[in-house]
Amino acid sequence: xxxxxxxxxxQLLKHISxxxxxxxxxxxxxxxxxxxxxxxxxxxxxxxxxxxxxxIEIAASRVLRERTGLDHIFLKQFxxxxxxxxxxxxxxxxxxxxxxxxxxSSWFNQRFISVxxxxxxxxxxAEPTPDLFSDLCHxxxxxxxxxxxxxxxxxxxxALETLRLQLNYQPIGYNLLPDRFxxxxxxxxxxxxxxxxxxRRNFQRKMLSYDILCKLEERKTGxxxxxxxxxxxxxxxxxxxxxxxxNGGW
Amino acid sequence: xxxxxxxxxxQLLKHISxxxxxxxxxxxxxxxxxxxxxxxxxxxxxxxxxxxxxxIEIAASRVLRERTGLDHIFLKQFxxxxxxxxxxxxxxxxxxxxxxxxxxSSWFNQRFISVxxxxxxxxxxAEPTPDLFSDLCHxxxxxxxxxxxxxxxxxxxxALETLRLQLNYQPIGYNLLPDRFxxxxxxxxxxxxxxxxxxRRNFQRKMLSYDILCKLEERKTGxxxxxxxxxxxxxxxxxxxxxxxxNGGW
DNA sequence: TCAAAAGTGTTTGGTTTACACCCATGA
DNA sequence: TCATGGGTGTAAACCAAACACTTTTGA
Numbered sequence: 001x002x003x004x005x006x007x008x009x010x011q012l013l014k015h016i017s018x019x020x021x022x023x024x025x026x027x028x029x030x031x032x033x034x035x036x037x038x039x040x041x042x043x044x045x046x047x048x049x050x051x052x053x054x055x056i057e058i059a060a061s062r063v064l065r066e067r068t069g070l071d072h073i074f075l076k077q078f079x080x081x082x083x084x085x086x087x088x089x090x091x092x093x094x095x096x097x098x099x100x101x102x103x104x105s106s107w108f109n110q111r112f113i114s115v116x117x118x119x120x121x122x123x124x125x126a127e128p129t130p131d132l133f134s135d136l137c138h139x140x141x142x143x144x145x146x147x148x149x150x151x152x153x154x155x156x157x158x159a160l161e162t163l164r165l166q167l168n169y170q171p172i173g174y175n176l177l178p179d180r181f182x183x184x185x186x187x188x189x190x191x192x193x194x195x196x197x198x199x200r201r202n203f204q205r206k207m208l209s210y211d212i213l214c215k216l217e218e219r220k221t222g223x224x225x226x227x228x229x230x231x232x233x234x235x236x237x238x239x240x241x242x243x244x245x246x247n248g249g250w
Numbered sequence: 251x252x253x254x255x256x257x258x259x260x261q262l263l264k265h266i267s268x269x270x271x272x273x274x275x276x277x278x279x280x281x282x283x284x285x286x287x288x289x290x291x292x293x294x295x296x297x298x299x300x301x302x303x304x305x306i307e308i309a310a311s312r313v314l315r316e317r318t319g320l321d322h323i324f325l326k327q328f329x330x331x332x333x334x335x336x337x338x339x340x341x342x343x344x345x346x347x348x349x350x351x352x353x354x355s356s357w358f359n360q361r362f363i364s365v366x367x368x369x370x371x372x373x374x375x376a377e378p379t380p381d382l383f384s385d386l387c388h389x390x391x392x393x394x395x396x397x398x399x400x401x402x403x404x405x406x407x408x409a410l411e412t413l414r415l416q417l418n419y420q421p422i423g424y425n426l427l428p429d430r431f432x433x434x435x436x437x438x439x440x441x442x443x444x445x446x447x448x449x450r451r452n453f454q455r456k457m458l459s460y461d462i463l464c465k466l467e468e469r470k471t472g473x474x475x476x477x478x479x480x481x482x483x484x485x486x487x488x489x490x491x492x493x494x495x496x497n498g499g500w
Numbered sequence: 501t502c503a504a505a506a507g508t509g510t511t512t513g514g515t516t517t518a519c520a521c522c523c524a525t526g527a
Numbered sequence: 528t529c530a531t532g533g534g535t536g537t538a539a540a541c542c543a544a545a546c547a548c549t550t551t552t553g554a
Contacts, residue, residue: 014264016363056332056363080327080365082306113266113306115330165419184533201535202517209515225532226524434506451508452544475505476551 007096007132009107012049018060018115019047019152020075021159022068024123025176028188029141031123032156033067035134037149038095043140044149045156046131047114060117067137068126074175075119078162081151082113091149092133101132118159120175167193168246174233182220182228183207210246212238257346257382259357262299267337268310268365269297269402270325271409272318274373275426278438279391281373282406283317285384287399288345293390294399295406296381297364310367317387318376324425325369328412331401332363341399342383351382368409370425417443418496424483432470432478433457460496462488 022033034043048063050056057075064073090108097105128137148156163172172193173186187203207213214234219227272283284293298313300306307325314323340358347355378387398406413422422443423436437453457463464484469477 013361013363015266050332050363052361053334055334056330077330080306080330082300082365084303084305111263111302113263113300115332169415182533199517199519200533201519204534206516223532224526225530226534228533432506449544449546450506451546454507456543471552473505474553475503476507478506 005099005101005132007101009102011051012107013052014107015110015112016050016056016115017047017112018050018056018063018117019045019081019155020060020064020067020117020119021045021156022064022119022121022126023159023163023176024121024126024139025189025192026123026139028192030192031139031141032145033126033128033137034140034145034148035067035130036136037092037133038135039098040091042091042149043145043147043152044092044134045152046137048131056115060115060119064119064121066131067129068121069129070121070126073119073121074171075117076162076166076170077115077117079116079155079158080113081116081155083151084111086114086151087112095133099132114155116155116159118163120172122176122178124178164193164195169242171233171238171242174235174238180216180218180230180232182230184228186231210237210241212241255349255351255382257351259352261301262357263302264357265360265362266300266306266365267297267362268300268306268313268367269295269331269405270310270314270317270367270369271295271406272314272369272371272376273409273413273426274371274376274389275439275442276373276389278442280442281389281391282395283376283378283387284390284395284398285317285380286386287342287383288385289348290341292341292397292399293395293402294342294384295402296387298381306365310365310369314369314371316381317379318371319379320371320376323369323371324421325367326412326416326420327365327367329366329405329408330363331366331405333401334361336364336401337362345383349382364405366405366409368413370422372426372428374428414443414445419492421483421488421492424485424488430466430468430480430482432480434478436481460487460491462491 024031024033033046035046036043046063046067048059050059054062057077060075061073064075065071088109088111090112093105093108096102096108102108123139128139130137145156147153166172167190173189176189177185183204186207187198187200190203191197212234213231216230216232218230220230221227274281274283283296285296286293296313296317298309300309304312307327310325311323314325315321338359338361340362343355343358346352346358352358373389378389380387395406397403416422417440423439426439427435433454436457437448437450440453441448462484463481466480466482468480470480471477
């Protein structure tokens with residue numbers, strides 16, 4: 001876009017949009033980044049359109065840079081949503097007209113196919129920022145999310161399902177946690193994503209056996225009770241391990 | 251399309267196409283369905299465009315019905331290919347002009363985003379049929395495939411990778427084999443997809459333990475050596491088992 | 501009658517599960 | 528000082544890999 005306050009639709013690929021399910025982890029909870037539409041106050045996933053010289057991956061990372069201030073976000077396509085009746089009218093178009101971002105609604109009130117991405121970010125580093133459609137951007141816990149616009153609930157559900165399935169094949173821990181973290185924190189993350197409790201001792205043994213963590217001398221002080229050790233990921237070994245996956249397979 | 255001999259581009263979604271990697275299994279080999287372009291004799295994956303009232307899934311199954319004569323094909327999206335330089339010119343457009351399928355090349359010489367699908371079909375039931383671009387449609391073994399048009403090699407590679415990863419989570423055996431098959435045939439299929447040999451006895455034990463097969467009284471006669479039993483899938487149990495995956499996981 | 505393929509079974513070793521025990525910390 | 532959370536260890540159960548033996552078949 002030339003100026004961020006005005007959308008130039010001649011620079012955009014018609015019929016194609018993208019939506020991102022941005023996951024963060026905070027207070028032992030999985031959070032998702034949502035936008036509140038200016039006029040209707042409905043909630044939506046962050047998304048955007050594709051510039052003529054962009055791949056959708058580049059477009060998605062541009063959108064997320066605008067929404068979070070972060071670069072090099074972990075991003076993964078998971079599904080294209082293309083039901084013919086998913087978006088003959090764009091629920092945000094009136095906001096765009098109101099704000100002067102567009103002069104004409106016709107381009108936006110077409111049928112759109114949306115490429116779904118999920119993204120993993122370090123909660124503490126992201127700075128949620130609304131877009132032209134919205135007046136608010138913030139993190140919501142999964143259980144606090146109810147009705148989203150269009151088929152965004154479906155997109156969210158599918159993203160979660162994919163996240164669970166890919167837990168053993170993607171660098172999920174690495175992207176969702178701060179650089180240094182404790183074993184109980186890592187375990188909580190796994191428990192939250194999987195929706196079930198894991199045995200503390202077996203979890204630790206298994207994790208360490210992958211040889212992807214560096215135990216630091218330092219401990220996490222401040223909390224009550226015994227101070228747990230801090231760890232960081234050994235990126236080299238982590239990368240190798242992910243190629244094979246951590247579990248199962250013939 | 252109104253008449254199969256003429257493409258009406260006003261009925262098609264701009265900038266969006268789909269390509270299918272259709273897998274079959276025959277002679278202990280994984281086969282892929284390819285088309286030969288009329289003029290250049292280059293090879294390509296079967297693909298097509300999306301009608302205004304179709305989802306891409308519906309479009310893909312329409313395309314595959316035209317290419318194989320089969321309905322209800324197992325189809326799965328695996329990735330969107332959207333590099334901006336993947337298709338500013340469509341290599342088949344001259345064939346379309348030659349054959350009178352289109353009057354004007356401009357619609358087809360745009361940038362296209364392609365949704366990649368992989369499909370699994372019963373080799374013995376498919377009837378390969380060329381499309382408007384091509385004069386030949388047939389099965390090729392993986393090792394016999396060299397250069398394909400555009401980024402179709404990349405699409406094929408990614409499809410294979412996905413197939414391997416999803417082997418334990420998708421009804422792959424069911425869709426690639428005839429209704430009744432022997433245990434050695436099923437094993438060969440797994441070995442071919444995974445690219446490695448498996449122990450005959452352990453494979454059989456493991457497969458049977460999933461409780462997804464019905465052993466029939468009948469044996470497969472005709473071949474040399476001891477006649478192996480025939481099996482069929484127990485669809486009910488197979489469906490249940492796939493929900494959890496057959497292997498690994500926390 | 502014999503080589504090759506298929507059915508069935510056993511041994512072994514590693515991995516996962518389910519626990520017990522001790523240590524550190526702040527309320 | 529004690530409840531709570533964290534670090535470490537171990538026995539039992541389970542599962543997967545490796546391998547032996549027998550049966551059937553057509554050449």
